[in-house]
Amino acid sequence: MNLMMNRWKALAAALTLVAAPVASQEGQGDVVYVPTPQIVVDEMLNMAKVGPKDFLIDLGSGDGRIVITAAKKHGARGFGVDLDRYLLKLANAGAQKEGVSDRAKFVEENLFNTDLTQATVITTYLLPEMNLKLRPKILALKPGTRVVAHDYHMGEWSADQERVLIVPEKTVGDPGKSYIYLWLVPARVAGVWESRLAAGGEARQYAFYFDQEFQEVSGKVTVNGRQAKFSRFRLAGDAVNFVITANLGGKPVSHRFNGRVKDGTIEGNVTVTGDAPGPRVIPWTATQSAHGEMKMGNDAAGGR
Ligand SMILES: C[S@@+](CC[C@H](N)C(=O)[O-])C[C@H]1O[C@@H](n2cnc3c(N)ncnc32)[C@H](O)[C@@H]1O
Structure with a gap:
């Protein structure tokens, strides 16, 4: 029941993300750039239990905060992809500034073409239809691969865990709230x-x-x-x-x-x-x- 309510809220929030405020509109491709608040980034990485053995891929990486935080606070490695060259420059400069440029890299690539096979953790802050489009590729990955999404679900694939954070400064999506969903790629046992x-x-x-x-x-x-x-x-x-x-x-x-x-x-x-x-x-x-x-x-x- 809660999940269904959250899904309706997420759908309503998605419409807002499509029409995010001009101040936060940069980015290119299938969704505008809206950064995940840092407190939400921290919770996403904690929910996925990210550690030094992990390889994280952020699909649509914006200013790079998720991969940079994973490298700096959790000792992980990984990369982000985006189509916006300004954001990619910002992200690589951020990784340099935080001393993690050897473990956090950002490359220009359409996220639908990204090779995900190296990932132990995948993060997204994308629209629900983008998550759905990625879903078959994610479900083909190694069992146990974790996927953490900010605000948007994966349709009929229910999350293994979900959490709602109160984020007063958040003005897009469901204002004042962030939804975090965690999935584990299931082994095929049928x-x-x-x-x-x-x-x-x-x-x-x-x-x-x-x-x-x-x-x-x-x-x-x-x-x-x-x-x-x-x-x-x-x-x-x-x-x-x-x-x-x-x-x-x-x-x-x-x-x-x-x-x-x-x-x-x-x-x-x-x-x-x-x-x-x-x-x-x-x-x-x-x-x-x-x-x-x-x-x-x-x-x-x-x-x-
Ligand atoms: C909502 S922002 C999320 C940024 C970051 N992941 C975060 O949570 O702070 C989505 C990002 O995806 C990028 N993007 C949109 N469509 C894309 C595509 N097809 N391929 C790569 N990046 C894309 C946008 O440029 C934007 O930076």
Whole structure:
């Protein structure tokens, strides 16, 4: 509900960003230049937990404040792209002045052509339709890549986290407020996964049938060919966490699975409770035996 309200507000705010005040209108391309207030930049980088191992790309970098702050306060590396030569000059001079020009660079490029494969973090302060246009390219990146957007969402791809900051000096968008959205690129888990577990004195055969729409996963599970109850699936980047309850030997046996998805396998552990006096943690590996399609919503660009 909150998300829907925020989306309507964001849409209204987008209309204001298109018609931003003349004083802040520079920049070139698909959206005018409006800088993200510094307190919002700080919060965006904190939400994404930016650190020295990160490579950040700011799409439409303006005066460069996001990449420069990431380099100076978080030790990250990265670059920004813009089409406005005046802003690019300002950004490179800013990086020089702050002593981070070796780690923060700004280049002239259309953001829709930027190679994003190096990024561990992507930041945007663009219009919703621009975010939507970028969405398929972002969803094809390495699972776990973080995307942080100021004010504007990604359509039907719900944010993993969102925050509203009170920013009294902000006059564009939703005046006095900034919305920050954080997404993690989800691993592709749609399809069928199989594993065997030696548990409760027997070898059990598990089959997981996952449907996926962005980071939302549902589906069914069988244990030794019999359907089990499947609940609470969480997918955060490449990390999966879900619970099943199987009726085994007349008793409900709960399994809490945790693992990381990589190259057609999930590796981690499972905590089994209910078939022995206490819970047991057992190593767990699942192998993908059939691939499914990740659904990507029905909105504008559709992500397809
Ligand atoms: C709203 S400003 C955001 C600036 C900066 N990211 C920030 O948050 O402070 C958007 C920037 O995107 C740039 N821009 C617009 N369309 C672009 C495009 N197609 N390619 C590259 N830059 C673009 C504009 O010149 C402007 O500097």
